Amino acid sequence: MSQVTRRFDFEVDAVAGDARTGTLRIGSQELATPNLFPVLNFYGGGTERSVFGGGIHRTIKEFMIGADRIGGGDYSEYFDCTMTSVASLTDYNITHERYQSYLDTPIKERELFEPYNGTLFVDSGGFKFLDGGDIDGSDFEVDIDQEKIYEIQKKMGADIILNLDHPIAPDDSHEQRMEKAEKTALNIAEFLDLSSDFDGARYLTLHGYNYSMMDAFLEKITSIVDTREIHEAFDGVALGSLVPKKDNRELLIQAVTDCQEVLQDWGFDDMPLHVLGISSRAVPLLAALGVDSFDASSYLHNAINGKYYKSMMESVPISEVSFENCDCPVCSSELHRQRMRGDAEYQKDIYGAVAVHNLIIQKQELATIRDRIRAEGTAPLREYIESTVARDKQTRQVAHKVVNQSLGGYFQ
Numbered sequence: 001m002s003q004v005t006r007r008f009d010f011e012v013d014a015v016a017g018d019a020r021t022g023t024l025r026i027g028s029q030e031l032a033t034p035n036l037f038p039v040l041n042f043y044g045g046g047t048e049r050s051v052f053g054g055g056i057h058r059t060i061k062e063f064m065i066g067a068d069r070i071g072g073g074d075y076s077e078y079f080d081c082t083m084t085s086v087a088s089l090t091d092y093n094i095t096h097e098r099y100q101s102y103l104d105t106p107i108k109e110r111e112l113f114e115p116y117n118g119t120l121f122v123d124s125g126g127f128k129f130l131d132g133g134d135i136d137g138s139d140f141e142v143d144i145d146q147e148k149i150y151e152i153q154k155k156m157g158a159d160i161i162l163n164l165d166h167p168i169a170p171d172d173s174h175e176q177r178m179e180k181a182e183k184t185a186l187n188i189a190e191f192l193d194l195s196s197d198f199d200g201a202r203y204l205t206l207h208g209y210n211y212s213m214m215d216a217f218l219e220k221i222t223s224i225v226d227t228r229e230i231h232e233a234f235d236g237v238a239l240g241s242l243v244p245k246k247d248n249r250e251l252l253i254q255a256v257t258d259c260q261e262v263l264q265d266w267g268f269d270d271m272p273l274h275v276l277g278i279s280s281r282a283v284p285l286l287a288a289l290g291v292d293s294f295d296a297s298s299y300l301h302n303a304i305n306g307k308y309y310k311s312m313m314e315s316v317p318i319s320e321v322s323f324e325n326c327d328c329p330v331c332s333s334e335l336h337r338q339r340m341r342g343d344a345e346y347q348k349d350i351y352g353a354v355a356v357h358n359l360i361i362q363k364q365e366l367a368t369i370r371d372r373i374r375a376e377g378t379a380p381l382r383e384y385i386e387s388t389v390a391r392d393k394q395t396r397q398v399a400h401k402v403v404n405q406s407l408g409g410y411f412q
């Protein structure tokens with residue numbers, strides 16, 4: 001195997017129970033962990049003049065680059081990382097010509113996106129291409145396979161990439177899951193071959209809801225690609241297939257706990273762990289369990305539903321908000337307060353501002369979580385969970401379980 005100098009490094013700076021805080025380094029970029037990658041479509045059907053379009057995504061991108069249309073300002077610290085999907089290219093019925101022009105320059109090399117310098121995670125889109133049924137890339141005349149996906153990820157200028165996976169569904173039979181694992185394994189072999197000179201980070205997708213499913217998945221994968229090669233070639237692990245279950249906190253906690261055990265047993269536990277497509281309300285618990293990164297679109301979907309975050313756990317209807325209690329740059333601006341009150345020409349300007357406020361709340365709470373992990377002992381993080389997740393009736397029990405299991409319990 002040829003030796004490639006990776007520009008990727010992951011370092012843990014402090015731990016509190018199972019929770020850890022550290023730094024992901026990709027080239028000259030540094031990303032503090034645990035961290036949340038907000039889902040964002042860089043290409044939403046439009047042209048450069050409309051920041052490449054995408055409705056509410058357009059307004060969020062205008063914040064990201066501090067565009068005049070949103071009154072300028074520097075929001076870059078809240079976009080220290082973003083998650084986008086190859087599959088987002090199929091959401092907007094773009095022509096083949098448009099598709100090609102989207103891919104002719106890496107995202108961060110475009111002048112328009114110049115203020116954006118965050119870590120860019122580009123998902124393989126397996127969830128949509130392979131299990132969405134009707135979406136196969138045919139609307140812009142591209143046959144989707146592992147080779148094509150990797151080419152798109154590279155052209156977008158990704159810092160972190162995933163192999164093309166075949167996510168499992170809750171009602172799959174054992175045989176179906178094994179077939180999907182085999183297809184994913186074949187993709188992994190091809191992916192490693194194709195991307196051997198990729199200088200960002202490569203994450204291995206892992207699927208399953210519990211220990212035995214994930215263990216069986218890895219058995220299947222390693223029957224096709226050598227365990228040592230997987231360990232040497234991959235920089236991180238991404239736990240997938242949880243999207244249909246993302247509101248079932250009990251199951252999410254079980255899956256992540258089992259995943260950590262599986263990774264330990266397979267000797268993969270020194271790699272950073274990303275959990276794909278979660279509800280952002282799960283963030284404090286997943287961080288307590290030792291997850292290093294997550295991606296979520298809930299900041300945006302909740303905004304579209306008129307929900308304004310008071311905290312990571314609590315949202316209120318936008319019509320009831322006075323904006324005085326939030327000192328974030330969105331709520332501090334008269335222009336955006338007006339827009340959030342409904343005084344805007346386009347819906348996307350109302351909800352885009354709410355979405356960016358929601359994102360800022362999440363980012364601020366993650367900074368608090370990192371501080372609490374860095375503080376002495378497990379008590380500070382325990383108190384954080386006690387005053388957030390455990391206050392919520394529906395998540396109280398699962399919060400207590402996480403505290404007992406990962407943070408040494410209440411009585412120590």
Ligand SMILES: [Zn+2]
Nearest residue numbers: 326328331357
């Ligand atoms: Zn705010």
